Amino acid sequence: MSLLTLMAILAGAVAWLEMPMGFKEQPLNASSPQVLDLSVELGTTPKGVAQAIADAGADVSPHLLRVWFRLSGQDRAIKAGSYEITPEMTPRSVLNMLARGEESLKSVTLVEGWTFKQFKQALAKAETVKLTTQTLSDAEIMSQLERPELHPEGRFYPDTYTYSKGSTDLAIMKRALKAMDRQLEKTWNQKPAQLKLANATELLTLASIVEKETGRASDRPLISAVFHNRLKMGMRLQTDPTVIYGLGDAFDGNLRRVDLRTDTPYNTYTRAGLPPTPIAMPGKAALMAAISPAASNALYFVAKGDGSSHFSQSLNEHNNAVNKYQRGLSKQDP
Template sequence: MNRLLGITIFVLSLLMAWGWLEYDDFVHQPLNLPPSGINYHLQAGTSLRALADDLQQKEIIQKPILLEILARWSGQAGQLKAGEYYLPADTTPTQLLQILSSARVVQHSLTIIEGWTFRQLMKAVRANPVLVKTLDELDDQQIMARLGYENDHPEGRFYPDTYHFPRGTTDVEFLQRAYRRMQKTLQDAWTERASDLPLKTPYEALILASIIERETGLPNEREEIAGVFVRRLKRGMLLQTDPTVIYGMGERYDGNIRKRDLTRDTPYNTYTRKGLTPTPIAMPSGAAIEAALNPKAGKSLYFVATGDGGHYFSETLKEHNNAVRKYQLKR
């Protein structure tokens, strides 16, 4: 009897020693992950058992019971937080539980490009694979109403920048964030605007900034182009800017502007109508807004593209016509 008890104790000791060695090896051995690592999405409400089973099913671990023991032994069983996490290739089970308890979820990104129209913005939002789509079947007015701004025209209302967000963010949340950023940027710039501007409201500044954004891609030209437009507005001159005509043409624009396009009247044709367009024509950058509200002083009233991305500025119509012949007609 004593001999049988001794053998039993010995066998149990061996099993415990073997179990401890296996557990210790599991804790410090990296998970079965690809060299580039993976993004792992821990769904809300997932239990520790379900997590361990899912990892086994994905062949990331072999024995889910060991992960459960580790989580309960370390006190992290109740600390796991839902979200998408990046797991590097060398992640150990101990590190796995630390990562899943950290709430440092993966951040995805979407960039709103300076000069985009609202149509281009929505195309990018709808194509983004991470954002949760709730606006796909809505028109522009319905989208703005869903965002909480039903009386606003959408053009120009969203600040161009790169936005980071976790998986599960909705298209509404993304757009509201960009809208609020534009509102704050515009209001801050409006309070620091130059005196004696022919702009009555921040919205008029947004319209002018969008035209400036579409007229030049050179940062050092924005304030000078703004100065031309401001002086023309003060004198009651037509702005005569091609980007507004293009915007008014809509889907009729095929890459070329013809004489008939310049003479065909639309609310956005600044060759036929004085003043600003009724709405912005694009999403202006912060720099374009600053330029609109702090234009460069000078006397130039005209400018023409030189073909290298820049413009030639003129004070008189005669000088401007000469520049047009030099830079446009000869090309």
């Protein structure tokens, strides 16, 4: 037996003698119901991890904890990350958590139909997110995301994103951006030849309008059909959500006739075709509706007041529907 092997055996024996009976099964924070936050930086030694656990508030000897890490054989398997130590956790369960990299994750939800402004507001309120874009313009943010040629609106996929403590807002944005890239490419590849859409950006723009106009999910393909039919005929889309988007912060919640006549790049009452960019973040269902409209000749729709819409092929039929559902009048009313 070599001297080094003998020394290792002796060191191990001494370590076992140092370890109190049942140490690895004793709760680390039994005296307090508080959940402890533990951050393990990349490159931290097992000794440093043991000290960090004690510094976080655990009622434990960092020396004994380090001895347990070594005796377990998992001391080199500890992974960097953000963790939570609950009151009932023991040295054994904490080490298992660290070796498996079971980080404490938070989440932020990006809602279908939100604007980029609302996305940024949600990130600003998200727990433990490190804010790095607060002083940047939208153009500067897109440059940081390596997409300087893109307008940010509609480019982020609405979903729930989990993240570890201390993740940056830019990192979450990048994930949402790539998720929309994937979903948009997948949807665009299903485009029928007859659809009057020049590229994936036009699909995204139309899907954002469908998203904002839909009150009931089952109406999405019909709403999409109305806009596709209008685009084919060269009719103006005349959709209120684009006007509202163009008004920006000037919109006070009440869309007036003068607003419909006030020209902006997004006013589809004064300008033909699609607006220059999406107006919101469409979800998967809106993207699919935009690429797969219903087989319908409808050119108009009006909200019925119950979340659904009434669809019409002629202006006369549409005006009657407006009277019925918006003004409370019937055909027989004087």
